[in-house]
Amino acid sequence: MKRRDFLRASGVVTAGFAVGGCAPVFGRTNPSPRRRVSLAPVNVSRDRIIRTTVGLRPHRDSGFVVRADKLDEKLLIHNYGHGGAGYSLSWGTAFLATECALAGTERRAAVIGCGISGLTTARQLQRHGFDVTIYAMALPPDTTSNMAWAAFTPVSGLIANDRRTPEWDDQFRRAVVIAYREHQLLVGSGHGVSWIDEYSPINSNASNSGRVIGAGEITGPPLIPDSVGMGRTMLGPGEHPFATTYASVLPVLRFEPSIYLEALMRDVIAFGGRIVVRKFDTPRDLAALPEPTVVNCTGLGSATLFGDQELVPVKGQLVVLVPQAEVNYTAAGMMPRGDGIVLGHVNQRGNASLDVDEAARDRVLNNAIAFFATMKRDFA
Numbered sequence: 420m421k422r423r424d425f426l427r428a429s430g431v432v433t434a435g436f437a438v439g440g441c442a443p444v445f446g447r448t449n450p451s452p453r454r455r456v457s458l459a460p461v462n463v464s465r466d467r468i469i470r471t472t473v474g475l476r477p478h479r480d481s482g483f484v485v486r487a488d489k490l491d492e493k494l495l496i497h498n499y500g501h502g503g504a505g506y507s508l509s510w511g512t513a514f515l516a517t518e519c520a521l522a523g524t525e526r527r528a529a530v531i532g533c534g535i536s537g538l539t540t541a542r543q544l545q546r547h548g549f550d551v552t553i554y555a556m557a558l559p560p561d562t563t564s565n566m567a568w569a570a571f572t573p574v575s576g577l578i579a580n581d582r583r584t585p586e587w588d589d590q591f592r593r594a595v596v597i598a599y600r601e602h603q604l605l606v607g608s609g610h611g612v613s614w615i616d617e618y619s620p621i622n623s624n625a626s627n628s629g630r631v632i633g634a635g636e637i638t639g640p641p642l643i644p645d646s647v648g649m650g651r652t653m654l655g656p657g658e659h660p661f662a663t664t665y666a667s668v669l670p671v672l673r674f675e676p677s678i679y680l681e682a683l684m685r686d687v688i689a690f691g692g693r694i695v696v697r698k699f700d701t702p703r704d705l706a707a708l709p710e711p712t713v714v715n716c717t718g719l720g721s722a723t724l725f726g727d728q729e730l731v732p733v734k735g736q737l738v739v740l741v742p743q744a745e746v747n748y749t750a751a752g753m754m755p756r757g758d759g760i761v762l763g764h765v766n767q768r769g770n771a772s773l774d775v776d777e778a779a780r781d782r783v784l785n786n787a788i789a790f791f792a793t794m795k796r797d798f799a
């Protein structure tokens with residue numbers, strides 16, 4: 420099917436409510452089946468907030484780094500800088516990093532970092548015969564990865580269009596195909612990976628075909644291979660409970676960080692790995708490790724540890740409400756999880772503060788109150 424930028428063409432409601440930096444990213448439209456969906460509204464109010472979390476996305480304008488280097492006699496492999504797409508690409512860039520490691524002769528590896536990148540890299544290395552030790556100064560639940568919205572958003576906040584290169588595009592395409600498949604295979608395995616319907620309320624169905632890709636973030640040669648993504652369904656008037664005329668539906672992969680990261684740590688240990696709490700101040704400290712191969716998965720930590728000046732924090736903040744088991748869809752920047760109803764999005768480039776931005780929290784809360792107040796409650 421010929422694909423187009425669906426969001427711009429169809430006028431999906433973005434302002435204030437839905438699809439921010441970590442938005443649903445792609446899909447194809449399907450012919451509209453006649454159906455009527457009933458969705459439980461979210462109870463949004465200030466007194467239902469149970470926590471507000473802050474995390475710093477590790478962004479680089481030229482995209483993530485996966486490459487091999489040398490550190491004295493050691494093979495040093497970098498795998499960091501995934502911006503708002505660290506979950507989405509994790510298993511894929513972990514595989515690319517493992518390919519670099521396989522080029523060496525040794526099969527003992529130190530992985531530095533215990534976020535989603537470090538954990539999936541450790542598992543990919545183990546699958547390929549490596550004896551792995553993870554070293555990290557912070558473990559889940561205290562990593563950036565724990566603070567993520569965490570849906571499959573492979574181009575979110577990832578790269579500046581004018582910094583794309585054919586080589587990086589190739590790495591990305593390989594990574595996204597691998598990661599998409601790996602995540603599908605984890606569904607139902609107790610890792611906190613599942614499919615959920617993402618609804619985008621819209622006022623026009625002018626374009627009923629085409630592709631949604633990163634909310635218009637990415638321009639230039641197509642980046643998402645055809646094998647990644649699936650069909651979008653359009654709902655017409657009377658078929659959905661939103662205040663808009665239409666709503667589109669797209670199944671998306673959702674990750675529950677507190678379940679996923681713990682499960683991956685258990686997997687690493689079950690396959691003979693070790694996890695050691697340790698901070699490294701300079702690359703010299705790494706050179707003293709016993710493992711001949713070192714994989715750097717320190718995310719934003721690579722700015723100080725390896726002096727990567729291109730890394731910039733993009734502050735994100737999530738407001739979490741009391742869980743509602745009956746809410747089984749995502750819409751308008753709301754994602755339900757076992758540990759709470761999560762509201763986003765905040766994207767503040769260059770802001771390295773881990774303090775809660777109260778104005779941003781109020782804005783997110785008020786947008787959600789306004790949105791869910793307009794949902795038809797007796798719609799069935």
Ligand SMILES: Cc1cc2nc3c(=O)[nH]c(=O)nc-3n(C[C@H](O)[C@H](O)[C@H](O)COP(=O)(O)OP(=O)(O)OC[C@H]3O[C@@H](n4cnc5c(N)ncnc54)[C@H](O)[C@@H]3O)c2cc1C
Pocket residue numbers: 441473474475476477499500501502503504505506507508531532533534535536537554555556557558562563564565566567568569570571572573575697698699700716717718719720721724734735736737
């Ligand atoms: C609000 C928000 C929403 C997001 N939403 C999504 C989304 O929907 N989809 C998606 O794919 N991604 C999303 N992301 C992005 C994703 O969370 C990140 O890309 C990802 O978590 C980065 O993982 P990481 O393992 O590279 O880094 P981290 O999780 O930061 O882990 C780094 C590890 O390295 C360790 N470390 C760092 N420096 C040192 C050092 N000097 N010595 C020892 N250890 C060190 C840390 O302690 C930690 O263990 C979101 C992020 C935020 C903040």
